[in-house]
Amino acid sequence: RVSEWEARVKSLAVNCKFGEELETVMRDVFVIGINDEKIMDRLFEEDASSSSLNLKKVVKIALSKECAMKEHSARENLGAVKIKSETDLNFHRQRTVRQPRVPPRGSASPGTSSSADAGTSHGRGQPVRKSSDLPVRKCFVCGRKNHRSSDCVYKNCICHKCG
Known part of the structure; x- marks a missing residue:
């Protein structure tokens, strides 16, 4: 724009008779x-009474300011990064059909455990582990703790951003 304005001013001055x-x-x-x-403000900062301030110098200052403004605008556009919160992420659940839990073979049907099985895991001879005995692991699906990936509520979700 500055170069176009300079050319226009010069073309208009061709027929002027201002002499010196x-x-x-x-x-x-x-x-x-x-x-x-902004360019005009920058040009007004110069001393108009100075003999060295001619059209060539004013155009050079204006072009420099115009270039700096374009560079600044380009950098702002490159540096603009929007950080999304967890609620902004686009997830959708896949519908899955859950199979009912089936007790392991050889174990008593629910509610009919014998006293010999008390304190063991479904009569398999292994003690029942309390949740406090388990090491705290991080879910690889959502990154949270205190649940397994197979029990994660997000295990069947697909991210719209990365697939």
Whole structure:
């Protein structure tokens, strides 16, 4: 945009008869007519009474500011990362048919255990383990503790992001 404005100012000044003041008038018209407020503010920071501030220098400053603004905008767009919370993640459950639990072979039917089986796991001769005896493991499905992956409520879910 800055280069286009510079070309337009120069083309408009071709027929002007300002003589020695033409360079100063073109510089002032360029600064006043710039459409970007940030570029204009940057140009107003320069000392207009300085003899070294000509159209060429003003255009160079404006182009530098325009380039810096484009670079800043590009970096902002690249760096924008949205972090999603657990509630934002897109999961859906697959419908599964659960099979009813079947007692192991050779064990008594539910509710009919004998006194010989008391304190053992379904009459197999092994003591019943309490949940406090089990080591705390992390579920590899959801990452939480205190349950096995096979018992995880998310085991049949599919992530829409990574599959």
